[in-house]
Amino acid sequence: MPDIFLKIPEPALRRLPWYLAYAQLAKRQGVKFLSSTQIAKKIGIEASLVAKDFSYVTISGKTRVGYDVDELIFALNHFLGFANQHEAFLFGVGSLGSSLLHDHGLLQYGLKILAAFDVKHELVGTQINRIPIHHVNHFMSLQKQMNVHIGVLTVPVDNAQEVADVMIAGGIRAIWNFTPFRIRVPENIVVQNTSMYAHLALIFNRLKEELETEKHEDV
């Protein structure tokens, strides 16, 4: 059985994009080979951890020279799913939703948003970045034609659960939840929370601690 069917632990999966980013940077700087020790040192983690994380991906290093940078980038891009196009719908074209429709980075990393949905009449029938915006009532019929698996959730908190339910009823299998609301879903539905505003709270809180500590040290 190929390595790709080995279930990779989430912390390892979260680290792979760091290695990819670093390998891409090294390539642009003209580097041809990278060892796990070099990568580990640059990123600030243990070399054994890098080697272990790579064991989930089908790449093999050469003794003394390390990993071929091009092969490493290719393998990581494929393993992470960035090399394929994954179709998605977006729900809620407010400030954050329309920002995401504008972001070309998503496509570059493998997410192609085919259409967006909202209830605001002034938005329905328009496009952002060539992505059409439909009334949410249009979702079921469009989904029957397109059979999209990924839904991006950027509606207001009030509608988060209701819209998630509609998405799932229509056959969406993975929800990228940008709302601060904790949606409830059946077990077989993938949910990834990206709570940008919760991250803000972490920044505010830690910064305050740092500034407090400094003040105490000054005394």
Added chain:
Amino acid sequence: MPDIFLKIPEPALRRLPWYLAYAQLAKRQGVKFLSSTQIAKKIGIEASLVAKDFSYVTISGKTRVGYDVDELIFALNHFLGFANQHEAFLFGVGSLGSSLLHDHGLLQYGLKILAAFDVKHELVGTQINRIPIHHVNHFMSLQKQMNVHIGVLTVPVDNAQEVADVMIAGGIRAIWNFTPFRIRVPENIVVQNTSMYAHLALIFNRLKEELETEKHEDV
């Protein structure tokens, strides 16, 4: 010493925004009081955990009726830092950077971006959402006037470390890192990574697993 100086563990801090979002929803639905049991049930965690998390925030529930919803929202908003305005600079007005400048949600959650920096001549001197874009060479002099503590990092991977170093040299104390690059910073600098594209990898990977499992079950 008030509770606010008790160092809250990160997992608890990460859950507070969920309670806030739910309390705001309940308020709009006309609810006046909420118990930790009700909140826990709605969010899908243990009631004792909700009560423990609330112990870090200065709010007190009343026996039988629970927490006053208005007080709860007020206390959480303040504790999380969303009620105050925190000034920030943004570095890198590419696709993601300009998306964030457009997002009104940031201001609503307490982050006020005062200015953005880039190196592209066609951007310098323009504005997005009334936020001026300066050449990055202008950062040090502007920072001397403004003494901003928070920097949003949305530059390309290649420049992530270099720009982070400049930010820190200028007195930025907390970096919100949206790049997939793992920046290295001194110990007293706060870094919050919001790796949107890494989250995409998690979605792709888990969705694939779900679809594989299903296929096997169908056989």
